Amino acid sequence: MRFRLTSGVLWLALLCAVATSAQSSPDASCATCHKKIYDSYQQTIMAKASGKASDGLVTGEFFHQPSRVKYRVFEKDSRTWMSYERETDPKLKGQLELLYYVGSGRKGRSYLFSVQGFLFETPINWYSQEGRWNMAPAYTEARQIPMNLPSLVDCLNCHTSSLQAPVAGTENRFAGRPFLHDGITCERCHGSPAQHGDGKGPIINPAKLDAERRDSICMECHFEGNVAVEQPGKRLYQFQPGEKLSDYIHYFLVTGTPSTSVKAVSQWEALSLSVCKQRSGNKMSCTSCHDPHFEPSAQDKDRYFRGKCVACHGEPFAAKHHPEKAGCTDCHMPTLPSKDVAHTQATDHEILRRPRVQIGQLQDASHEPRLVAFPATDRGKETSRDLGLAWETLAQRNVQGASSNAERYLRKAIADNPNEPVVLTALGYIEQKHGRAKEARDLYERALKLDPLNNDAATNLGVLEAGEGRLGRAVQLWQGAFDRLPHRSAIGINLAMAYCGAGQMELARRYVDRVLDFNPDSPEAQRLLQHMNADPVSCKP
Secondary structure (H helix, E strand, C coil), X not given: CCCCCCCCCCCCCECCCXXXXXXXXCHHHHHCCCHHHHHHHCCCCCCCCEEEHHHHCXXXXXEECCCCEEEEEEEECCEEXXXXXXXXXXXXXXXXXXXXXXXXXXXXXXXXXXXXXXXXXXXXXXXXXXXXXXXXXXXXXXXCCCXXXXXXXXXXXXXXXXXCCXXXXXXXXXXXXXXXXXXXXXXXXXXXXXXCCCCCCCCCCHHHCCHHHHHHHHHHHHCCCCEEEECCCCCHHHXXXXXXXXXXXXXXXXXXXXXXXXXXXXXXXXXXXXXXXXXXXXHCCHHHCCCCCCCCCCCCXXXXXXXXXXXXXXXXXXXXXXXXXXXXXXXXXXXXXXCCCCCCEEECCCCCCCCCCCCCCCCXXXXXXXXXXXXXXXCCCCCHXXXXXXXXXXXXXXXCCHHHHHHHHHHHHHHHCCCCHHHHHHHHHHHHHCCCHHHHHHHHHHHHHHCCCCHHHHHHHHHHHHHCCCHHHHHHHHHHHHHHCCCXXXXXXXXXXXHHHCCCHHHXXXXXXXXXXXXXXXXXXXXXXXXXXXXXXXXXX
């Protein structure tokens, strides 16, 4: 019997729950004194970034040729649904109630559904720029339905307000509504209105903060980097305006590799490379050109942003520089295809003097990957923990040389602090890949003693235990992890194989059924079920 090694990737926490009505928006209290700003802000894409599925519904049908699956999004009995069925397999069909939408609709919109209290993204998205439905990014050529895509907390954090903490040990399960307020509310940039009281109490004005704290508010959602490492005991969604983002998360760029197309969510990175930003220094920020409370109409957009350019470059310069053009952005901030988010486009925030076809990230001519902390003010502050976890993330993506760098830094990180579960687990996975089972087991056991809900340590330790014949312990470890992460099909398959091998077929089928509850198009689960029902019985997937 062969058990599969489950990836030790260090996932960010996710979220989930049942759909209930959102609490009244804290923006309402702001409107009492700032009604004009409030009314203007309600029309922006940030204010419309998320909500109940029924409030942002785009109905329609979509047939995905590679998987031969037909999808339909529709409304029935005042509820919103997505159905799916494969024309060549009448058994594969069903429908799911859509609870929330994510995305203003300017570029596109995704929908979220719940299975047994766990929140997931639909396998299809609405792409406004193309005016059609299509598969979620990275799944355009998928042969199976990706129905077990957990709603990532870092994604929801940038589209919602008052994000709630997930149930302990889970990635995407919540005791109640996952987020209390739809869209991005005033408090996401200005802090809690409760502190403002009668209008005389303190409130955060980003323009009056120092540059690092001011820019942290925008960077939280408008910068992604190649690798992000959360700091010990911190979660990104806990960040509050007025704080330093670097206290919560450290970002890294990979340099020395060939450039790629512009990243859809890395506007801040591109801006940092612009001559405008470099010459202006801390005087320039996102709000130098963007008013968070207002968006110009399509007709006024060119004139509006031309005014921003003229404010720095002067009217005489603008009068001589292509006076026949109404705006500046078509040439200096063109809209280009985005590689990392399929079907969408992103604006070039590097503000180049001359247009180009692609935007590359920071790079050099060595073609040897290097990690560079971002922003520049964080360089020199990198810890062994940061670098070890960052390189381990890149090793999971098969970046050349990442594994050896990860091992080197993780060993130093453990020497500095021997009691951090996430570091112990990451090094344990490296030891496991190298075939050093004793060393890996020791690291996993230490991690679990410190954090009994460490799913990666439990899953991978279970693989080691099963490989050495201690199947009872392996099953115990896998059961806890699979209860908390039912969308990770490999764990459920391992459990089904273990019970099948022990002749406990009822329990084996129960775990296969649970895999299919969350991943109904899993070919491994379907094959294993067929083999267990065959004569003679086989326990191979």
